[in-house]
Amino acid sequence: MELLLEGLKKAFEMILTGNQEILEITLLTLRVSITAVLISTLIGIPAGMFLGLARFTGRKLLLAIINIGMGLPPVVAGLWITLFLWRSGPLGDLALLYSPTAIIMAQILVSLPIVTALTSTAFQQINPKLILQVKALGATKFQLYWILMKEVKLAILAAIIAGFGRVIAEVGAAMMVGGNLSGETRILTTSIVMEVSKGNFDIALALSFILMTLAFIITFSLTYLQQRKRSL
Amino acid sequence: MKLKHFLPFLLILVFAFVTGCSDTSTKDAGKQPDATVKSTEKTDLILATTTSTQDSGLLDVLKPDFEEKNNYNLKIIAVGTGQALEMGTRGEADVLLVHAPAAEEEIVKSGDAINRQKVMYNDFILVGPAEDPAKVKGLTVPETLKKITESKASFVSRGDDSGTHKKELELWQKSSLDPKSLGDAYIEAGQGMGATLQIASEKQAYTLTDRATFLAQKKNMPDTEIIVEGDESLLNIYHVMQVNNEKHDKVNAAGSKAFVDYMTSEETKKIIKEFGTDEYGEPLFFLFE
Structure with missing residues (x-):
C-alpha cells in the first residue's frame, strides 16, 4: 500500500518536473495509439458499413472472421508482423522492425477488427424501412449513407472507444515489434514491463498512473462527444 | 445534425496533433537527413543482447557513449540469450552481446558469427x-x-x-x-x-x-x-560478436565491427569496471586483466 502512494507521488514528481524522458514516452504513446485508431477508423467504418448493408455470398464467413479478429491476441499479431518485417521476411527491405511504424501496424491489426465488427453490427440494426423511406424521398447514395451514419453515430463512437481501449492497453505486440528501444519505440506499457523487470516498482506504478490518466482523458472526451447529443 | 460539425473538427485536431508529434520524434530518432543537424545520415545497428545487461542499467550508460563516438543509431533488443543467438543465426541482428559460451561456440562454428571477443564477467x-x-x-x-x-x-x-x-x-x-x-x-x-x-x-x-x-x-x-x-x-562470461555479413547480406558489417571494437576498447573497459559502484557499493561486472 505504501508503494501505491509512493508511485502516485513519483508520478506527480515526474509530471511537475517535466521529466524529458517521460514526456517523450508519453507523446510517443499518444502518437502511436492515435495514429493506429485513426487508420482503423478510416478503414473500419466504411468496411463495417459495407458489411452491414451489403448482401453477398461469403458475407457471413467474412463477418465470422472479423469477429474472431476481435479476440486476436496482441502477441499473435506481434509475431506475424515480426515475421513479415524481418530482414529475411517479405517486407525486410523496408527496415521497419523496431520502429514506431511497426507498433502502429500491430495496433491496427488488433483494433481494425473491433472497429469494423462493431460498426457493421450497428448498420445491421438499422430498420430496412428507414432505408426505403430515405430512398423514396429521393436521396442520393451519398446522402443515404450520411443519414444512416448519423443514425448509428453512437455505436460508431463506441466502436472507436473500444478500438482505442485495445490499442492503449496493448503491450505484447509493441514489445515484440518495437523492441522497447529507449527514445525510439519505448511506450508507456512497454516501459512499465521493463521497470517491473528492473525491480523499480515505484517508477512502474508512476507510469501506470500516467497511462491511466491519459486513457481516462481520451475516453472521457470521446464519451462526452458521444453523449452530448443525447438531449436532442 | 451536429455530428457534421464535430467529426471533421475532431479529425483535424487529431491530424494536427499526430503530425505535430511525429515531427519531433523523427528528429529524435536521428533519421532525418537534415543538413543542419548532421552531415551524414545515421545507420541503424541492431544489438541483440541479454536482459541482464539491460536490467542492470549498463547499456543505458554505454549506448549514448557509443553513439557519440560512432555514427550509428544503436537499437538494443534485450531478450534471452537463446533468442539473441537465434536472431544472430537468422541474420536479424548485427551484433550480439551474450553469455552462453557453449552455445556461442556453436554459432561461431556454423559461420553465423565472427570476431567473438571476451568482454567482461x-x-x-x-x-x-x-x-x-x-x-x-x-x-x-x-x-x-x-x-x-x-x-x-x-x-x-x-x-x-x-x-x-x-x-x-x-x-x-x-x-x-x-x-x-x-x-x-x-x-x-x-x-x-x-x-x-x-x-x-x-x-x-x-x-x-x-x-x-x-x-x-x-x-x-x-x-x-x-x-x-x-x-x-x-562464472558468468559475456562475449561480444559480429554477425557474419558474408552469410547474411543485410548485416551492417562496419557498424557491428565498430561495436565490437568499442566494447573491447580501454575507455569502455573503464566504464564497465566502474559501473555500479555508485549505486551498489560494488562493481556489477569485472574485466579480464
Missing part, C-alpha cells in the same frame, strides 16, 4: 529464502543441488533458454541430478531474470541468478539472500 549466485529450508548455505554447488532435491525445497528455473537457464541446466547435469525429480517443486518461470527472482521470493524458493540483476532487485525482496557464491562453476 560477473558471477551467478544461488539465492534463496533467508531461513534456508534446505540448509544449504555455504555448501558447494553439487551438494546444494543434491540437498535441494532431497528436501524437495522449491526451485524456480528461468525455463526460457536464456544464458542463465543454460547455466542452470549445466549445473544440474554436472551434479548428475535431474531437476524434474523435484516434481511440482521445480517451477519453470519462462520469464526474465527480474520476474523469476520475484517469483522465487514470493514462493520462498531457491533460484540461480546473475549477481547484477539480484543486486538491482534486492531492495524489493528483503527475505531473499545469497546462499551459494564464489564457486568456479558459477
